[in-house]
Amino acid sequence: MQFPESWLRxxxxxxxxxxxxxxxxxxxxLEVEDADPYAPPxxxxxxxxIESAEPHPNADKLRVCQVNDGSGEPLQIVCGAPNAAAGLLVPLARVGAELPGGMQIGPVKMRGVESRGMLCSxxxxxLSQDHAGLLELSADLQPGQDLRQALDLDDTIYTLKLTPNRADCLSILGVAREVAALTGCALRAPDTPSVPVTLDERxxxxxxxPDLxxxxxxxxxxxxxxxxxxxxWIKSRLERAGQRPVSALVDISNYIMLELGRPTHVFDLAxxxxxxxxxxxREGERLELLNDQTVDLTSDVGVIESGRGLESxxxxMGGQAxxxxxxxxxxxxxxxFWWPEAVMGLTRRFKLNSExxxxxxxxxxxxxxPEQLNVMTALILEVCGGQAGPLDDQVVNxxxxxxxxxxxxxxxRVLGIALDAEAVGAVFTRLGFAYERQGDDFIVTPPAARFDLTIEEDLIEEVxxxxxxxxxxxxPPVAPAVMRVAPEVQYGxxxxxxxxxxxxxxxxxxxxxxxxxxxxxxxxxxDPIRLLNPxxxxxxxxxxxxxxxxLANIAHNAKHRQTRVRVFELGRVFARDAxxxxxxxxxxxxxxxxxxxxAAWGPAQAEQWGEPVRPVDFFDVKRDLEALLGARAAGLRCEAAAHPxxxxxxxxxxxxxGRAIGWLGEVHPRWAQALDLPHAPxxxxxDAEAVSERVFPQPREQSRQPVVVRDLAIWVDAGVPWQSLLDTLQxxxxxxxxxxxxKDIKLFDIWREAATAQQRSLALRLWFQGRDTTLEDHQVEHCVQSLLDALIQAHGARLR
Structure with missing residues (x-):
């Protein structure tokens, strides 16, 4: 909110x-974001x-003016402004004056004619960007008056950055109430004039x-x-508050809104x-507004209607009609009084700017x-004349x-200071709150202008x-420093x-x-969840x-010549669930x-001399996932399935x-092509919750016995997945x-005679280790045969 200090004072x-x-x-x-002087020094x-303005003898566009500056002696000034005319009151920079920007005024000759001063725009x-002509001053001023005093230019323009809960300070009256409460100065009581009612028309x-x-x-x-x-005086205050004067009726309405915080509307009665x-x-209704914008209305929008149609x-905002x-x-x-809930969000929906x-x-x-409408009526009668009818006031809800x-x-306790009841009562009195005391408790009835006082903490804030x-x-607050032990199995x-x-x-x-x-x-x-106001x-x-x-992140980086991208995100998703x-x-x-x-895209390793360049693949990302899971990776299974x-x-x-937690795979070629990616990420x-627990490490004694390694090569049907074989062995x-x-089983080789072969050869490496004694050959052979029998029985495998 912007306003001049003089208006506030x-x-x-x-x-x-x-x-x-x-x-x-x-x-x-009430944060004062800016406090700038209205006029530069x-x-x-x-x-x-200007007593007279004659054409310059040597220049078509210049005039020689005789000017009365209140000194008793007329001054001769050459001026090129198109509006320079006899009888006009204008600013005069005398010889020796200093204008904004450091410009010094001295006597000069213009095309052979002496000029002692400068008439100013x-x-x-x-004061503004208007330079079409001289600044025309009010006829009520007297020659010789200092311009800064005559126009009250030694003023400060305040810009308040108000929080949404302080709507009561969106007016001069509201800010003045705050100033009076803060400083203890007198608050000028709003005048409520008596409006003569000379019409009997309603x-x-x-x-x-009533809910609107x-x-x-x-x-x-x-x-x-x-x-x-x-x-x-109204135009000056409006301009300094950032409002452009339009006409008397509109200006008075804007003035009442800025001074008293009372938005009003003026209908053309005819x-x-x-x-x-x-x-x-009603659904489908339309209304043309004052800004020439036509809006389509819905059933949650309030309107004012007359016999000829919608008016506001x-x-x-009012309607053009x-x-x-x-x-x-x-x-x-x-x-x-319009209910806040009925107006909330409409300017954003219709893309309007409405004070x-x-x-x-x-x-x-x-x-x-009623009182503030009387103030507005009195101003209109004073400025525009007319006759007023009785005031109708309907209190609905x-x-x-x-x-x-x-x-x-x-x-x-909240403020951390000891305040006695008298000090708190004095605060509420200065704020104009009606209250009563019950022991050490204050029962405060919020004023009609304060919609932000609903709970105890609001009153504490006022204090x-x-x-x-x-x-x-x-x-600093005094609190016990109690250390909490973080659960070791939690992976936050x-x-x-x-x-x-x-x-x-x-x-x-x-x-x-x-x-x-x-x-x-x-x-x-x-059927995604749609936003009402995206x-x-x-x-x-x-x-x-x-x-x-x-994928959008990768595509953006690829367009900016990045060749290797690895990104991740942890965030909420939203789905319908009854x-x-x-x-x-x-x-x-x-x-x-x-x-x-x-997501990973580009080479599996950053470019270097010691490793050949190869694109990242399914198993690279699976390895990263297994590293994320740690010991729980033993329970991870990949099940072939389709994903869009x-x-x-x-x-x-x-x-x-055994619980489905998500998906892993290469992006579909169709989507990689749509994103202009040369290869698929x-x-x-x-589900982050599914991987938010770790397996607590269980220490065990290491065996001192030697490890025995055996290889086992088998033929199985090409359609049998390795995970199924591993599950059988386990x-x-x-x-x-x-x-x-x-102790361990690893797959280290896969071989097929041809791509169309019905069977493939899998080479397994097995690790054996006894706990207390060294393993003998017959024990190892028995274990290998037992594992081979399990594969033969479950999957029809045969020894290669």
Whole structure:
């Protein structure tokens, strides 16, 4: 919010300078983002009247002006401004004056004619960018007046950066209340003028939606002169608050909003047929707004309707159909309380910029509507003339102001300082809160303008703000330093990240909302969770997997000439699940598990002289996954299955201890081609919770006996997977105590006579070691034969 300091001091004028005032407001939670002088420094500039303006004898575009600067002697000044004319009051920079930028004014000759001074435009004084002509001043000023004093240029423009909960400070009155409470200075009570009612005319209003409009007030004013000039003092304050003056009726409405925080609307009464109806819009209705934008309405949007159609978007912006113009003579003034929930989000939905909606969606004072509408009416009658009708005020459904209890002991504990009841009571009194005491408890009824006071901590914050945050001692909290033992079997998110980073992967963080095509192509999800208000049209659905984001990361890097990319992401995904109920961290019907995904693309190893370059493959990424699982990798199984994003013959479903936890595989060639990747990345995605526990290490005594190594080569059908053979061997070892000496089994060779051969040869290496005695040959041969028999019985294998 932007406003001039002079306007604020007209309501509350503490005996402190501008810098201290800005500091006090900032320390009270109303951050002063900028405090800039309204006009740049200049000196020697006064008000002057042009007595005559004659053509220059030697230049067509110059005039020789005789100027009265209040000194008693006319000054001759040569001027080239097109609007220089006799009788005009303009700024005059006398000889010796210094203008913004360090420009010094001295006597000069222009085309042979002496000029003693300079008549100035607004841009030359740094007041605006207007340089079309001289700055025309009000006829009420006197020649010789110092321009800075005459125009009150020694002013400071404050810009407040307000938090959303402080809607009460979106006005001069609201900020002045804060200044009075902070400094103890007097607050000028808002004047409520008595408006003479000379018309007996009312406009009937029917409020059909009490959950949209809680209070509606208005009155008819006839015979106004919409072409009347807005008073200079109103225009000056509006301009310094960042508002562009438009016309008297519009300017007065904006002025009331900025000064009192009361958004209002002025209807052209001649364009309103019958009465007004306040209701929710119907599906398919359309409304043309004041900014010439036409919006399509839905049933959750409030509107004001007359007999001729929709007139206004309730709480947001008026309609073009009933907008006032310079030819308007009869108006209807409206002020209402719109429920914040009914206005919230509409400006974002319709891409509008509305000062009224900015206030209504945060909460506007509903108790002072009639008084402030009277202030607006009095200003219109004073500036535009006319006759006013009686004020209609319908109280429909106002928010209940529930009392809030604050315990003095709780306040002292939260703030860390001992405050007595009198000091706390003085704070509430300065803030204008109505309260009563019950022992050491304060029961505060929040004012109608304060929608942010709902719980005890809100009142404690008010005490801290007014008491002064800088007066609260900076003491560290006293707390017992109790060390918590981290469970060794827990593998939290930081450990997962560290493990993958150690495998040469880099973490990425992608949006949780993605393109709908990603869900269809990469996840096979035809019904994703859609966003009601996406930040971009292509990011319209919530992700149910992480693979799409990682592929986009790889494609981006590939376009920037990166040849090797290894990335991972740990984040939530979102899927429909009817079994999920509402809870503290859950939303009904939506499952939000945390997934861990990684992708590798490019050479398996960084380019070097000692290793040949080869592309990363399925088994490279599987090895990284096994390193992540640690000892639990023994329970990992890869089961051939189809996934929408993965190559049909080079992908697998991941099973850990028999439970499906995710997928591993090479990206489908179709998607690699769509991303312009010369070869396909290899990815895995799994449930992070499933890998968040480790196997606790169990120490055991190492055997001192020598290890015996045997090789075993067998023929099996080409369709029998190695994992099935390994499972058979492990089952036989577990069932036969004599096979406890088998320590490890590895597959080290696969051979086929031809690609179409029905059988393949597998070469296994077996490690044997006894615990207490050295193994003899017959024991080892018995173990080898037992393992071979298990393969023959289960898979029809034969010895090669």
């Amino acid at each position: 007209a309501w509350a004028d503490p005996e402190i300078d501008s810098q201290e005032l800005a500091h006090r407001l900032t320390m009270a939670g 200049f000196s020697g500039v006064v008000v002057a009247r 607004a841009r030359e004084l740094g 406009l009937p209003v029917a409020v059909q939606a 409009c809680g209070r509606f007030a208005g009155r008819v004013v006839r015979g106004v002169n919409a072409r009347a000039a807005t008073p200079d 364009k309103v047929q019958g009465g007004l109806t306040v209701r929710w819009a 978007l309730a709480g947001v 009933s907008a006032v113009t310079l030819d308007t003579t009869d108006v209807y003034l409206e002020a209402a 009224a909606a900015h206030r209504f969606e945060r909460g506007v004072d509903f108790a002072t509507i 106002l928010p209940a102001r529930e009392p809030v209890r604050m315990r003095l002991a709780r306040c002292a 801290a703000r007014i008491y002064g945050f800088d007066r609260i001692p900076d003491l 998110p930081h450990a997962l990240r560290a493990a993958l980073a150690a495998r040469d992967y880099q973490e990425v963080i992608n949006f949780s909302f993605v393109e709908e095509a990603w869900e269809r192509d990469y996840c096979g999800n035809a 930040i971009a049209s292509q990011l319209a659905v919530m992700r149910s997997g992480l693979i799409g984001g990682l 079994s999920v109920a509402d809870g503290g961290l859950t939303v009904a019907g939506v499952a939000q598990p945390t997934h861990l995904a990684a 994003a993965l190559h049909p013959g080079r992908s697998a479903r991941l099973l850990l201890d 290899v990815v895995f995605e799994l 089952q036989r070892i577990a069932a036969d105590a004599a096979l406890s000496v088998v």
